[in-house]
Amino acid sequence: MSQSPDKRRKMECALAQVKKHTVVVADTGDFNAIEEYKPQDATTNPSLILAAAKMPTYQHLVDQAIKYGTASGGTEEEQIMNTMDKLFVSFGVEILKKVPGRVSTEVDARLSFDKDSMVSRARKLISLYEEAGVSKDRVLIKLSSTWEGIQAGRELEEKDGIHCNMTLLFSFAQAVACAEAKVTLISPFVGRILDWYKENTDRKSYEPHEDPGVISVTKIYNYYKKFGYNTVVMGASFRNTGEVKALAGCDLLTISPGLLGELSKDHSTVSLTLTPEKAKACDLEKIHLDEKTFRWLHNEDRMAVEKLSDGIRKFAADAVKLEGMIKEKMLSVKNGQ
Numbered sequence: 001m002s003q004s005p006d007k008r009r010k011m012e013c014a015l016a017q018v019k020k021h022t023v024v025v026a027d028t029g030d031f032n033a034i035e036e037y038k039p040q041d042a043t044t045n046p047s048l049i050l051a052a053a054k055m056p057t058y059q060h061l062v063d064q065a066i067k068y069g070t071a072s073g074g075t076e077e078e079q080i081m082n083t084m085d086k087l088f089v090s091f092g093v094e095i096l097k098k099v100p101g102r103v104s105t106e107v108d109a110r111l112s113f114d115k116d117s118m119v120s121r122a123r124k125l126i127s128l129y130e131e132a133g134v135s136k137d138r139v140l141i142k143l144s145s146t147w148e149g150i151q152a153g154r155e156l157e158e159k160d161g162i163h164c165n166m167t168l169l170f171s172f173a174q175a176v177a178c179a180e181a182k183v184t185l186i187s188p189f190v191g192r193i194l195d196w197y198k199e200n201t202d203r204k205s206y207e208p209h210e211d212p213g214v215i216s217v218t219k220i221y222n223y224y225k226k227f228g229y230n231t232v233v234m235g236a237s238f239r240n241t242g243e244v245k246a247l248a249g250c251d252l253l254t255i256s257p258g259l260l261g262e263l264s265k266d267h268s269t270v271s272l273t274l275t276p277e278k279a280k281a282c283d284l285e286k287i288h289l290d291e292k293t294f295r296w297l298h299n300e301d302r303m304a305v306e307k308l309s310d311g312i313r314k315f316a317a318d319a320v321k322l323e324g325m326i327k328e329k330m331l332s333v334k335n336g337q
Contacts, residue, residue, distance in 0.1 A: 015263035017270035025254035033257035041101035046318040089128040106142035109315035118152035140165035154181035168311040171304030173297035175220040179229040191239035208242035225279030249274030
């Protein structure tokens with residue numbers, strides 16, 4: 001006897017239900033976690049790579065990258081930079097063996113205000129992927145959603161056919177500018193928006209549907225679908241499973257292994273909340289942003305200004321830590337230890 005759809009849904013875990021409406025992406029540099037939850041894609045960033053590079057399991061990748069960086073010659077600074085790029089790509093290549101889709105690899109956050117350097121670093125990462133036999137179609141280059149980052153994304157998409165994932169996105173202005181730049185994908189941060197509201201207002205708890213991060217991503221999704229932009233929305237940085245479930249229907253969601261684990265044990269019913277039909281019916285108005293308007297609108301959102309600069313600083317700090325770790329290892333290799 002066949003079960004009723006309701007009964008079947010009750011038996012299905014929340015993760016399986018979300019996967020029916022949304023592409024699930026693993027937010028990790030740890031391959032084992034990726035194997036366990038079978039996501040479509042995976043994203044990495046300097047903080048995740050730093051955490052993974054400290055694990056004994058991945059020391060061979062660090063050693064290979066150092067070998068490559070040293071062999072490429074140049075100043076110590078250039079060798080370290082080449083090692084870092086190689087390490088990020090090596091993690092990406094390994095991840096692509098585990099996922100059917102794409103991996104996101106981040107350009108150094110310290111270049112967030114230098115368009116030309118972001119473009120050349122992105123091209124270098126793609127050439128390293130291609131040397132490793134990976135087509136650029138399987139890679140998303142992550143760039144900070146500063147004005148300069150968004151314009152770097154525009155150039156890479158237009159001139160090189162390199163797909164970009166705009167990260168550290170907190171304001172509606174950033175989302176609109178990304179859509180106008182015709183980048184492939186944006187990663188609006190949900191949890192970090194919630195963090196800011198908890199720290200800066202009297203309110204300490206929110207139901208998922210009134211979570212400021214969820215509201216922000218919902219508005220962006222609706223705007224994109226209403227006005228027919230091709231850029232896709234990937235909600236990121238979740239603090240709890242309620243946020244994930246409240247965004248079911250979003251194009252993609254990138255979720256940490258911890259929350260993927262919780263969703264796989266959760267058997268509550270997940271309702272589809274975001275749809276192109278609902279988006280078409282919403283009352284948003286189309287806006288156009290040149291650089292001055294972008295900077296003004298973004299500046300009007302205190303949360304977004306603070307979280308963007310804070311995010312850049314944190315990723316930059318982790319990149320510096322990773323460089324320190326590489327420098328130490330390089331020295332011990334040179335000294336024959």
